[in-house]
Amino acid sequence: MTAIDDSTVRDPDTLRADMVRALRDQDAITSEPVAAAFAAVPRHQFAPEAPLELAYDLHRTVPVKKDEHGLDISVMSAAHLQAVMLEQADIAPGMKVLEIGSGGYNAALIQEIVGSDGAVTTVDIDRDIVDRARMCLDDAGYGQVKTALADGEAGVPGGAPYDRIIVTAAAWDIPPSWISELAEKGRLVVPLTSRGTTRSIAFDRDGGDLLSRSYCLARFVPMQGDGAAEERKVMLRDGVAVQTDDVRVRLDGQALNQALDTPRLERWSGAAYDLPDELELYLSLNLPRAARLHAAEHIVEQGLVEPSALYGVPALVGEDSIAYRTRRENEDTGGFESGVIAHGPQAEALAGEYVDLLRRWAQDHRRRGAATFRYLPGPAPSSLPQDAVLKRHGIVTASWH
Template sequence: MTTPHMDAADIAASLRAAMVRELREMDAVTSEPVAAALVTVPRHLFALGEPLEAAYAANSALVIKRDGSGLALSSLSAAHIQAVMLEQAEIEPGMRVLEVGSGGYNAALIQELVGAEGKVVSVDIDPDIVERARDCLKAAGYDRVEVVLADAENGVPEEAPYDRIIVTAGAWDIPPAWVDQLSEAGRIVVPLRMEGLTRTIAFERSGDVLVSRSYCLSGFVPMQGSGSFSEHVVPLAEGVALRVDEEPQRFDIEALRQALDSPRLERWSGAAFDLPDELELFLLTNMPQVAMLHASEELVAQGRFAPSVTRGVPALTRGGSFAYRTKRPDEEIGGFESGVFAHGPEAEAVAAEYVELLQRWASDHRRRGAARIQYVPKTARTALPSRGLIRKRHGAVVVSWL
């Protein structure tokens, strides 16, 4: 609570305390060390030019730099996701930590967690961001953090090995340097893109592979430099597109365009619609040929598409047919029932396959943390399965369901 007689420092401290209380209520903060770091570090000193209320909003990211077209190149992530990632990392005093993607604030939080005996290295490819991070860290009293200008694809080998590597930019892959520079008992926390969606995953070593301890929904400014990746946007009609990670040539684009004009088939699963982020991960890692279907709000308002497409929804495609998820109120279920809209000559078949997936998830995996995610480097002597496999440049992601 603030009063008219408080000075700026007192107001900032009050807002910090309120932010931490809110983060506790959201279960983003679950440990005392992370809470103490968030209460201590003056976040507003890393949010230059922003009102104090904006700097201490628990669930809002602040853009630090944009390119000429207005696309965000760097941001101060929402305190909520920073807290969750720090909890995933379980940083202890005395650890050596590499942060990929600089901004300053998160590195300051890590410095609080590792203490005087620990080491924090933050690396970024953008000289403007590096200079800004150094200035902000110095102003806030955290100039022990080493901020390095480099392409993070190569890590920072001079200070390796690291007990923790925390990646604060959206990564499409895990480069060999990160694995090589991780200590034997180390942990990588990385927002990893998989088939068009991103999950922040805490990985630990298990022999030659990395195995998830936890994962959560997230969104980050994408990685720059040699580790960058651009999705493919496949226009199907005005206001309708597929977004895919793989080369789009494997889709029968002309046939899918024709399917848009075919009658819509509806099929309902009888299963509850719940936990959409978990459901989407299941769908995208169990479909043989998948894309994210996007359509405009105008087309939804015209009744041509379900509302799920406005933010993107997993679409199962087969030749010139496709199906995607929707929902409807259901009093017996006590919420919503999941269902499918399908188009094209094989609409019945793709709808039936999609409905079976919805039913299987609802009966077997409808809970938090049901996925086991592994990262298998190309150098690992590990056989790869045919199911739940997502190939990357330097290895593969394998998702299985418990």
């Protein structure tokens, strides 16, 4: 562990008070119960290995466990995201809450909000994580939080029904148990990944379906076990990959790789590029043959692929052609304009389709929270709408306002 210079380290109580103030300033905390919980729980006691400044950082996660490739499989989530999700959950005193994905800290926050008349259960698939969470919870005085070792895909039936279920790993689908274990007026808050983009969605029951109340940008470690994502990833060449979860999309790696060697076609939308997370969500769910294009830094430096692909960018794929979003500065407005790069024999057609979508978003839906999601459990209808996302246990649809 890195040695800490004592002269620069502030005490945990001051850091915690600063964190709560900053979370309020950034509108991550918007209610008194959530503020009180963040003020009460000693966050650093759930990250004993981390420097205090990291434990109380608003936007950084604290690593807890990595897989054999060095990728995070468990982290203490960033305080900002935890606050936003707790606000989405709208938890009240006396409620029964299930958290899927443990660490201890978030469960302790929830215990503070539900109080002594409420009950919190946290479940994790990894024994090391459950043991660690148990120890941290007991040490910090939250012995009443129940911990369980299981694949959260089945929920924790023994404690059902739950007023709230909060999932803290990126889920690709909503298994039947999360709906059946939810109370009649219950709420499910889940970071749901569709077409490669993850949003924390607060769902309420709407008859047999789930209907979203809010959503926000979220980044989480992936769900493991039976609920792991169903995605196909094809390497086009070293440092360039395309990925999709849409079974209807054909990915011909060789043809798409050849397309990259054809001259690039550039088309500009004339529309403003802003609210990037909202635009990305819209594109991911509305591109008719959507995949995600990823490019490594050396590929971007070579000029083969635009920087927009560094963290993955929504792409429209054809059999032998590909189009993806880019942007350029707009000197008149001081902002950016969105545009498209396309390669391959169908470049012109794909670029045209993509640009139309950029313009439609800018004209009709360019605002925060423009989407409402519905989750329909059960077998998919035989004629699936083009914009519906087919999952294992149901379908997701989005309507845009």
